[in-house]
Amino acid sequence: xxxCYNNYVNIQANAFEGAKPELVLKTVFGYDSFRPFQKEIITxxxxxxxxxxxxxxxxxxxxxxxxxxxxxxxxxxxxxxLISLMQDQVSSLEASGIHSVFLNSTLxxxxxxQAVNEIKNGKTKIVYISPEGLAxxxxxxxxxxxxxxxxxxxxxxxxxxxxxxxxxxxxYMEIFTFRRxxxxxxMLALTATATDQVRKDIATNLKLKKPAxxxxxxxxxNIYLEVQxxxxxxxxxxxxxxxxxGDSGIIYCFSRRQxxxxxxxxxxxGYSVLNYHAGLSDEVRKKNQDLFIxxxxxxxVATVAxxxxxxxxxxxxxxxxxLPKSVEEYYxxxxxxxRDGLPSTALLLYSPGDVNKIRFxxxxxxxxxxxxxxxxxxxNFASGRECRRTALLRYFGEKYDTKKNxxxxxxxxxxxxxxxxxxxxxxxxxxxxxxxxxxxxxTNYIVDVLLGSRNxxxxxxxxxxxxxxxxxxxxxxxxxCDLIEMLVFKKLLYKTGDYHVLxxxxxxxEVLASREKVLLPIQFTGGRNNGLKFAKAGAKETSFGGTEYxxxxxxxxxFAETPDVNDExxxxxxTELKQWRKRKADDMNVPPYVIFGxxxxxDIAAKKPKNKQELLSVYGMGNVKVENFGNSILRIVNP
Numbered sequence: 001x002x003x004c005y006n007n008y009v010n011i012q013a014n015a016f017e018g019a020k021p022e023l024v025l026k027t028v029f030g031y032d033s034f035r036p037f038q039k040e041i042i043t044x045x046x047x048x049x050x051x052x053x054x055x056x057x058x059x060x061x062x063x064x065x066x067x068x069x070x071x072x073x074x075x076x077x078x079x080x081x082l083i084s085l086m087q088d089q090v091s092s093l094e095a096s097g098i099h100s101v102f103l104n105s106t107l108x109x110x111x112x113x114q115a116v117n118e119i120k121n122g123k124t125k126i127v128y129i130s131p132e133g134l135a136x137x138x139x140x141x142x143x144x145x146x147x148x149x150x151x152x153x154x155x156x157x158x159x160x161x162x163x164x165x166x167x168x169x170x171x172y173m174e175i176f177t178f179r180r181x182x183x184x185x186x187m188l189a190l191t192a193t194a195t196d197q198v199r200k201d202i203a204t205n206l207k208l209k210k211p212a213x214x215x216x217x218x219x220x221x222n223i224y225l226e227v228q229x230x231x232x233x234x235x236x237x238x239x240x241x242x243x244x245x246g247d248s249g250i251i252y253c254f255s256r257r258q259x260x261x262x263x264x265x266x267x268x269x270g271y272s273v274l275n276y277h278a279g280l281s282d283e284v285r286k287k288n289q290d291l292f293i294x295x296x297x298x299x300x301v302a303t304v305a306x307x308x309x310x311x312x313x314x315x316x317x318x319x320x321x322x323l324p325k326s327v328e329e330y331y332x333x334x335x336x337x338x339r340d341g342l343p344s345t346a347l348l349l350y351s352p353g354d355v356n357k358i359r360f361x362x363x364x365x366x367x368x369x370x371x372x373x374x375x376x377x378x379x380n381f382a383s384g385r386e387c388r389r390t391a392l393l394r395y396f397g398e399k400y401d402t403k404k405n406x407x408x409x410x411x412x413x414x415x416x417x418x419x420x421x422x423x424x425x426x427x428x429x430x431x432x433x434x435x436x437x438x439x440x441x442x443t444n445y446i447v448d449v450l451l452g453s454r455n456x457x458x459x460x461x462x463x464x465x466x467x468x469x470x471x472x473x474x475x476x477x478x479x480x481c482d483l484i485e486m487l488v489f490k491k492l493l494y495k496t497g498d499y500h501v502l503x504x505x506x507x508x509x510e511v512l513a514s515r516e517k518v519l520l521p522i523q524f525t526g527g528r529n530n531g532l533k534f535a536k537a538g539a540k541e542t543s544f545g546g547t548e549y550x551x552x553x554x555x556x557x558x559f560a561e562t563p564d565v566n567d568e569x570x571x572x573x574x575t576e577l578k579q580w581r582k583r584k585a586d587d588m589n590v591p592p593y594v595i596f597g598x599x600x601x602x603d604i605a606a607k608k609p610k611n612k613q614e615l616l617s618v619y620g621m622g623n624v625k626v627e628n629f630g631n632s633i634l635r636i637v638n639p
Contacts, residue, residue: 013125016071036216041188044212049210051186052202052212056218059216076126091591091594099118100126104130131169155189158189161205179206187209225388225409246298249316251301254321256277276289277302294586311593316343318337348382387400387410421519426483427483429472442501447477563606573608580636
């Protein structure tokens with residue numbers, strides 16, 4: 001054993017060559033068992049077989065290349081899209097006693113030379129590099145030197161190679177040319193989000209050789225999924241923040257201007273908040289991100305420029321202030337919550353007006369038609385009325401059985417069995433209004449007519465003279481909007497064109513003509529509901545009601561213990577461990593979770609180890625971490 005830069009125990013680069021994966025997992029990373037598919041992926045890589053692995057954020061993708069890298073002779077190159085991700089991974093590996101390096105533009109010449117010398121001298125097994133850097137002559141000359149052996153090439157965030165992915169990067173298309181220099185090296189492609197088309201693109205564009213393909217469950221059942229109509233966005237944001245006081249959170253906005261305005265508003269209200277977008281200097285972005293990662297700042301308000309590969313495990317809420325451009329983008333963003341497996345929230349604020357903002361940029365898109373298809377998928381999810389998890393997983397080709405998973409946490413399922421409401425009269429009024437306005441207007445206009453608005457446009461069109469003008473006062477505007485979204489979901493109405501003009505489907509016309517009773521599971525929040533009747537228990541929806549889906553749950557769980565709410569000693573231990581962790585992280589200039597995550601901290605407080613041997617039984621505590629931090633931890637647990 002040698003010493004790393006902070007005078008902590010470090011492991012020699014070749015210490016685990018030829019070892020069993022289970023030994024490395026426990027000794028280095030402190031885990032007793034693999035998560036789903038990790039062992040299978042590692043086995044294929046060690047056999048030299050190209051592999052494509054689709055695993056959710058927080059599913060343990062990094063271990064799938066880190067363990068083979070330590071076992072195989074030679075170097076593993078990890079192609080990573082962001083500098084922050086490389087730095088984060090290197091910090092985490094160093095804390096576990098594994099020396100690794102990155103080669104990017106943040107290194108000065110002396111640091112770059114030192115990293116290169118360590119590669120040449122066999123002192124490191126894992127090298128992180130960007131796709132742009134991989135294409136340079138200097139890097140290719142380095143790795144093709146006679147004494148350097150490349151055993152594995154890992155492509156992180158592999159969806160970036162597909163134009164059907166939400167974050168296409170042209171530089172990824174050149175990665176396969178690097179592989180030509182190393183025909184014997186195995187290639188491992190990793191991503192958290194990939195539809196069937198994206199998976200095909202990854203395999204084709206990387207020229208993987210008959211790859212083994214592993215698709216883990218996309219289900220993150222510790223994340224509460226919620227979609228709210230965007231009515232008073234600031235109040236909705238504040239309400240979510242208050243539920244998570246003191247917790248880390250990310251708020252995603254569509255534009256830089258919105259990011260800055262919301263950040264300023266929250267800051268004036270006394271919240272710990274910073275902004276992040278491409279309009280800020282590199283220095284400011286890096287500073288703000290570091291403060292967030294190190295728990296110096298509670299909330300980051302950002303555009304989609306923030307967060308890819310951020311390995312901060314204790315983000316407790318993610319708010320989408322605006323509609324994402326695709327389900328893939330949405331899944332990536334909410335996946336930054338609860339990476340440690342603890343309960344977290346994903347709140348999406350949805351307004352049809354967001355769609356026009358997104359479509360404005362389609363002219364500059366590489367393929368506007370693809371962009372529209374991806375957007376429609378997001379619209380279907382946001383406006384849907386079924387279990388959010390069912391809809392989300394179906395998009396990625398996975399089935400989910402709500403009957404077998406009563407603990408599904410989303411806003412639809414949490415509402416329980418909503419009584420069926422007789423909405424026959426409101427539906428007839430609504431459809432009549434759409435017909436009398438010649439199916440030429442969107443939701444807000446139709447609702448304004450029903451409520452008897454005298455706005456200029458309605459008066460100019462003479463729609464205040466229609467028989468349907470002002471006949472809808474039994475419901476609030478919000479309730480009418482909810483009813484319209486439900487009828488779109490039930491396929492009685494549909495929206496057309498850029499302005500989402502409401503039109504009546506063939507099924508809707510049949511229901512209207514037959515005067516069939518319409519019962520819907522809907523909760524009106526406007527407080528009026530005058531004249532609406534709840535159906536009797538056991539009533540069924542009419543034949544146009546939802547489709548049934550057969551769903552299978554695939555995910556397995558790995559639990560660490562949590563101290564009981566009445567465990568005063570456990571509470572004390574958590575508090576003091578958190579304070580010590582922050583001080584130690586500041587000393588080492590790393591994020592607190594590099595020392596250990598909240599899940600490990602809770603497990604320590606629950607198990608209350610008395611010595612280093614017992615500390616090894618704690619989730620996430622490997623030999624090196626016990627050696628480096630064990631005495632300090634034990635002094636807190638056993639004062």
